[in-house]
Amino acid sequence: MGDFISSNVKVSVVVPVYNVEKYLRKSLDSLINQTLKDIEIICVNDGSTDNSLAILEEYALKDNRIKIITKENGGLSSARNAGMKHITGEYTSFIDSDDWVETDAFELLFRFSKLKDLDILMFPFKFYDEDTSEVYQTQYNSLEVIDSKFNEEIFTYIDVKDVLFKIAHSPVNKLYKTSYLNDINAHFEEGLNYEDIAFFFPTFLNAKKVSICRKSFYFYRIRDKSISTTGDEGSxxxxxxxxxxxxxxxxxxxxxxxxxxxxxxxxxxxxxxxxxxxxxxxxxxxxxxxxxxxxxxxxxxxxxxxxxxxxxxxxxxxxxxxxxxxxxxxxxxxxxxxxxLSYHYENLYNDTKSENERLLNDLNQLQSKNADFPNKIKNIFKK
Known part of the structure; x- marks a missing residue:
C-alpha cells in the first residue's frame, strides 16, 4: 500500500509485542484502519516465542507503514525504548499489543494537539475485562479527578496539584509531542515493573502545555497473565x-x-x-x-x-x-x-435503629391524630 507512505508522519505508534498472538490482529486492525493515514506503526517484537512475529510480518506485507523491530526479550520498558529510537512522527503514541483504539483516535488527537501545540494531550480510556467482556471505567481511567474547567484548555501540573497523584499514569492514554520527549530525554526504566510511574511524573511535571480531551479512544484489556495482575517477586x-x-x-x-x-x-x-x-x-x-x-x-x-x-x-x-x-x-x-468495619457497622446499626425509632414515633403520632379526624368532621357538620 504505497499510497499510505508520507514524508510527513504525523503520529508514530510504538507497539511492544510479546507472545500476544491471540490479541495482536485486533490491535493491528485498529491501527491500520485509522482515519489518519499519515502514521507509522513501530512494532517491537520483544523475543516472542509464539506466532506474534509471523502475524506482524503478514500485516507488514499488506501495509508498509508497519515497521518491525526484533530484539531479545527485555521487558515492556526495553521494547518501548527500542521503539522510541525509530520514531519519525511529529507526535508519539504508545499502544499495548493486547489493546485496541477507536479508528478515529489519532485523527482527532493529532488535530487538537497540533492546534494547541501541546506537549501532552490526555484522554480517558476504558477497561475491557476479558473474562466477562465487560467494558467499564473508574475514577482513575476516566480522568474525572481533573476539573471540567480544563476541558480542551491548556494547563500544567501546577493547576492540578490537588489531584496530581490521582491522575492515570499510563502512557497509553496520552499523545506526546515527539520533540518534547526528546528535549527531556524521556525514557522508560528498563528491567523494572510499574515503569509507568517513573515515566509519568518526569513527562507530566516538565510539560508546559497539557490539555485533556474527554472522549475515550482506548480499550485496555484486563487479562489474568498480564503484568498488572501478576503477584510474584517482580512486585x-x-x-x-x-x-x-x-x-x-x-x-x-x-x-x-x-x-x-x-x-x-x-x-x-x-x-x-x-x-x-x-x-x-x-x-x-x-x-x-x-x-x-x-x-x-x-x-x-x-x-x-x-x-x-x-x-x-x-x-x-x-x-x-x-x-x-x-x-x-x-x-x-x-x-x-x-x-x-465492626465499629463502623455498629455505629451504622445504632444510627439506623435510632432513625427507625424516630420514624415509628412520628408514625404513631400521625395515626393518633388521624384517629380523631372523623369525630372532628362530624362536629363541623353538626355546627
Whole structure:
C-alpha cells in the first residue's frame, strides 16, 4: 500500500509485542484502519516465542507503514525504548499489543494537539475485562479527578496539584509531542515493573502545555497473565520505582510542599502491590516495607492528615508501625481492618435503629391524630 507512505508522519505508534498472538490482529486492525493515514506503526517484537512475529510480518506485507523491530526479550520498558529510537512522527503514541483504539483516535488527537501545540494531550480510556467482556471505567481511567474547567484548555501540573497523584499514569492514554520527549530525554526504566510511574511524573511535571480531551479512544484489556495482575517477586520493583518517583519530587522542589500527599501516595502504591501478592512473597515484601519505612519518611505521616485517609490505607499504615515481621503484619492488618468495619457497622446499626425509632414515633403520632379526624368532621357538620 504505497499510497499510505508520507514524508510527513504525523503520529508514530510504538507497539511492544510479546507472545500476544491471540490479541495482536485486533490491535493491528485498529491501527491500520485509522482515519489518519499519515502514521507509522513501530512494532517491537520483544523475543516472542509464539506466532506474534509471523502475524506482524503478514500485516507488514499488506501495509508498509508497519515497521518491525526484533530484539531479545527485555521487558515492556526495553521494547518501548527500542521503539522510541525509530520514531519519525511529529507526535508519539504508545499502544499495548493486547489493546485496541477507536479508528478515529489519532485523527482527532493529532488535530487538537497540533492546534494547541501541546506537549501532552490526555484522554480517558476504558477497561475491557476479558473474562466477562465487560467494558467499564473508574475514577482513575476516566480522568474525572481533573476539573471540567480544563476541558480542551491548556494547563500544567501546577493547576492540578490537588489531584496530581490521582491522575492515570499510563502512557497509553496520552499523545506526546515527539520533540518534547526528546528535549527531556524521556525514557522508560528498563528491567523494572510499574515503569509507568517513573515515566509519568518526569513527562507530566516538565510539560508546559497539557490539555485533556474527554472522549475515550482506548480499550485496555484486563487479562489474568498480564503484568498488572501478576503477584510474584517482580512486585518488589515497586520500591525502586517509588525511589525514582521521590527523587523527581525532590528535584522539582515539590517534596516539602506536597509531603503528606506524597506519603499517602507511597502507602497507596505499597498496599496496592501487597494485596495482589501471592502469599509466599508477602513476608519478604514486608521486610522491604520495613527497610524503606524511614527512607521514604513514612514515620512522618501527620496524625491529622492520617485521619483523612481512606480507612483501608490507614489501617494498612498503622499495622506496619505495630508489626515486627510479615506474619504479625498480616494478622494486625486483618485485625485492624475488621475492627474498623465492626465499629463502623455498629455505629451504622445504632444510627439506623435510632432513625427507625424516630420514624415509628412520628408514625404513631400521625395515626393518633388521624384517629380523631372523623369525630372532628362530624362536629363541623353538626355546627
Amino acid at each position: 518488589y520493583d515497586i520500591f525502586k520505582i517509588l525511589t525514582i518517583f521521590l527523587n523527581v519530587m525532590k528535584e522539582k522542589d515539590l517534596f516539602k510542599e506536597l509531603k503528606q500527599d506524597i506519603l499517602m501516595y507511597l502507602i497507596v502504591n505499597i498496599k496496592f502491590v501487597y494485596i495482589r501478592l501471592n502469599e509466599q512473597y508477602r513476608n519478604d515484601y514486608f521486610k522491604l516495607i520495613s527497610e524503606y519505612y524511614e527512607k521514604f519518611d513514612l514515620n512522618q505521616v501527620d496524625k491529622e492528615c492520617l485521619k483523612k485517609w481512606h480507612f483501608d490505607d490507614r489501617v494498612f499504615y498503622e499495622a506496619i508501625s505495630k508489626s515486627n515481621n510479615g506474619v504479625e503484619f498480616e494478622l494486625r492488618y486483618k485485625m485492624l481492618y475488621y475492627e474498623f
